[in-house]
Amino acid sequence: MIRLKYTPIALLGIGFLALTNFTTESNSLVPLNLPSLKEVYKDDFLIGTALNAGQIDEKSPKETQLIAEQFNAATPENIMKAEVIHPRWDQYNFTYADKLVEFGKKNKLAINAHTLVWHSQLPPFVRKIKRADSLQLFLKEHIQTVAGRYRGKVQSWDVVNEALNEDGTLRKSIFLNKLGEGYLVEAFRLAQAASPETQLYYNDYNNEQPAKRAGCIEIIKKIQAAGVRIDGVGIQGHWHVGKIPLQHIEESILAYAALGVKVAITELDIEVLKRDFQGAEVSQRMSNEQGLNPYTSGLPDSLQQQLARDYESLFKLFVKHKDKIARVTFWGVHDGQSWLNGWPVRGRTNYPLLFDRQYNPKPAFYKVIQAHQ
Ligand code: G3I
Numbered sequence: 001m002i003r004l005k006y007t008p009i010a011l012l013g014i015g016f017l018a019l020t021n022f023t024t025e026s027n028s029l030v031p032l033n034l035p036s037l038k039e040v041y042k043d044d045f046l047i048g049t050a051l052n053a054g055q056i057d058e059k060s061p062k063e064t065q066l067i068a069e070q071f072n073a074a075t076p077e078n079i080m081k082a083e084v085i086h087p088r089w090d091q092y093n094f095t096y097a098d099k100l101v102e103f104g105k106k107n108k109l110a111i112n113a114h115t116l117v118w119h120s121q122l123p124p125f126v127r128k129i130k131r132a133d134s135l136q137l138f139l140k141e142h143i144q145t146v147a148g149r150y151r152g153k154v155q156s157w158d159v160v161n162e163a164l165n166e167d168g169t170l171r172k173s174i175f176l177n178k179l180g181e182g183y184l185v186e187a188f189r190l191a192q193a194a195s196p197e198t199q200l201y202y203n204d205y206n207n208e209q210p211a212k213r214a215g216c217i218e219i220i221k222k223i224q225a226a227g228v229r230i231d232g233v234g235i236q237g238h239w240h241v242g243k244i245p246l247q248h249i250e251e252s253i254l255a256y257a258a259l260g261v262k263v264a265i266t267e268l269d270i271e272v273l274k275r276d277f278q279g280a281e282v283s284q285r286m287s288n289e290q291g292l293n294p295y296t297s298g299l300p301d302s303l304q305q306q307l308a309r310d311y312e313s314l315f316k317l318f319v320k321h322k323d324k325i326a327r328v329t330f331w332g333v334h335d336g337q338s339w340l341n342g343w344p345v346r347g348r349t350n351y352p353l354l355f356d357r358q359y360n361p362k363p364a365f366y367k368v369i370q371a372h373q
Contacts, residue, residue, distance in 0.1 A: 047070070047330075050074070072110060073112055074109040076111075082122050086123060116146060143187065154195075159201060166206060208249045220233060233264075238268075244314060304364075312367035319372060
């Protein structure tokens with residue numbers, strides 16, 4: 001197959017294609033006239049984004065348009081977490097998840113649901129559970145009800161999220177402490193029964209690192225040995241500019257694929273601000289010292305270019321292993337939305353994504369387009 005080099009003229013051509021292919025229900029918006037990530041990578045893997053409640057509510061028409069033009073998959077950033085969707089024992093709140101499914105239909109987005117079992121963002125009633133059999137009952141009812149409701153409506157579920165410590169041992173979460181390690185297999189068994197057609201994923205951050213990868217492999221093998229289905233592993237992909245662990249990522253893609261599961265990059269972003277640790281442990285924080293928020297009026301060009309090069313290297317690697325990768329999902333549409341503006345230090349101005357705060361493409365966007373050669 002002949003591969004086009006993305007020269008400026010080729011980019012114009014892709015932009016023209018995006019223009020001619022673009023339709024909206026209202027036809028009220030002019031297409032953004034950009035090359036489209038989902039078009040460029042359509043034969044390789046899905047290109048996803050995380051969506052927040054405002055985006056699902058279509059608060060900004062221009063943002064909705066950007067989502068529809070650039071992405072063919074979406075993950076709810078927060079609204080399907082237990083804290084939101086199952087606030088009390090006998091009360092579920094499906095409002096936003098239902099809206100997301102409709103938004104996905106309208107904009108041709110596969111929905112990658114996130115997440116059924118996570119120690120974080122649990123509703124207060126779960127934290128108060130003392131008895132193992134009560135927690136077991138919560139797990140069963142939660143998965144049956146939530147996964148059951150979206151059967152046939154979501155493409156995948158992150159069944160279990162972040163069950164590992166950095167050294168590859170199992171995290172001492174409420175689930176491990178009360179139910180033992182069998183909860184992992186049980187969660188996948190329940191999800192498979194509730195939503196048999198849905199792809200079932202284990203999802204974590206830093207699981208490209210050797211020790212955590214080994215723990216992740218153990219989890220996958222345990223589920224497989226129990227005769228329960230696991231279709232994929234999510235490498236979240238919260239990385240830092242200039243320090244992308246390309247070799248570990250490649251080794252991990254190969255190691256996971258060798259187990260017969262697909263790999264998805266589920267929460268991709270590249271942080272440009274200082275941090276004294278790696279990963280995405282939401283309970284970890286840094287104090288707001290002077291100098292930790294240096295780019296409030298814009299990112300220096302050297303960093304902008306480094307960010308672009310990092311994204312380019314990553315996508316070249318993903319293309320190399322496209323037969324093993326199901327999807328690459330960014331953790332947000334544009335910089336203004338990113339969780340990294342508020343973590344691990346509140347109130348910073350961060351620049352981790354491909355689109356800026358005005359929804360304009362950054363140099364990194366064009367490098368990702370060009371990486372497809
Ligand atoms: O919705 C409430 C709002 O009512 C309240 O006024 C406000 C006050 O703080 O909080 C709002 O909730 C926040 C929520 O995001 C929605 O914006 C929470 O405080 C905040 O902790 C929460 O952060 C999310 C974080 O997970 C914890 O759930 C981030 O948006 C989300 O990007 C992040 O996503 C996680 C993945 O699920 C798992 N992997 C790591 C990744 C990054 O931490």
